Amino acid sequence: MSAKKESDGSVSFVDGDGKVVSHVAAPGAWDAKVIEKAGIPANPTDTRVDVTSKGKNKAIITVSVDAAWAKSSARQFPITIDPTYASGSINASFDAWVQSDSSTDHSTDAELRAGTFNGGATVARSYISFPISSMWNKQIVSASLSLYESWSWSCTPSLVEVYRAGGASSSTRWANQPAVKRPGFGSDPPEGESDHAQEVRPGLA
Incomplete structure (x- = not known):
């Protein structure tokens, strides 16, 4: 070698x-x-x-x-x-969001939703699937998830939490969400403003 x-x-x-x-x-x-x-x-x-x-x-x-x-x-x-050793990136293969007051399919929408805009009366969650077969039998030293925030109802920073979950599909609704596994990951709080790039970093939520 x-x-x-x-x-x-x-x-x-x-x-x-x-x-x-x-x-x-x-x-x-x-x-x-x-x-x-x-x-x-x-x-x-x-x-x-x-x-x-x-x-x-x-x-x-x-x-x-x-x-x-x-x-x-x-x-x-x-x-x-x-120096990054053997880095790689994976794009999502599927995504969908569900909301407590909605019973329709949102897997083809151009956005993802998370959190609440009215103090918890309405709550949204998003599910993202990634093809990870290329990562099998690899030692993962670190990883991050980058998302783009396009709108927020409040300018007060708030935490975004990410959890490992079961697979979602076009039939996923608020009433039949995939099982969630804890602990999860936390982010630096977004600034609550439009056009804000947000990176979710590993950490206990």
């Missing part, structure tokens, strides 16, 4: 037959400043990757950032350098 630096800054691990058996994506780096409404780094920068062979099946991968960028008075610490 040997480590090979690619032209895009990533690193491939290659076996004796020249086959890539594993991969580290090009690392990213950023300082502590965040675009508040989007929850993303405000100052990302490129990194430099160097690979030094240390014999059979051994190599040192060094990741660094430009010294001038790191020493700039505009930097907000801490600085994060994040």
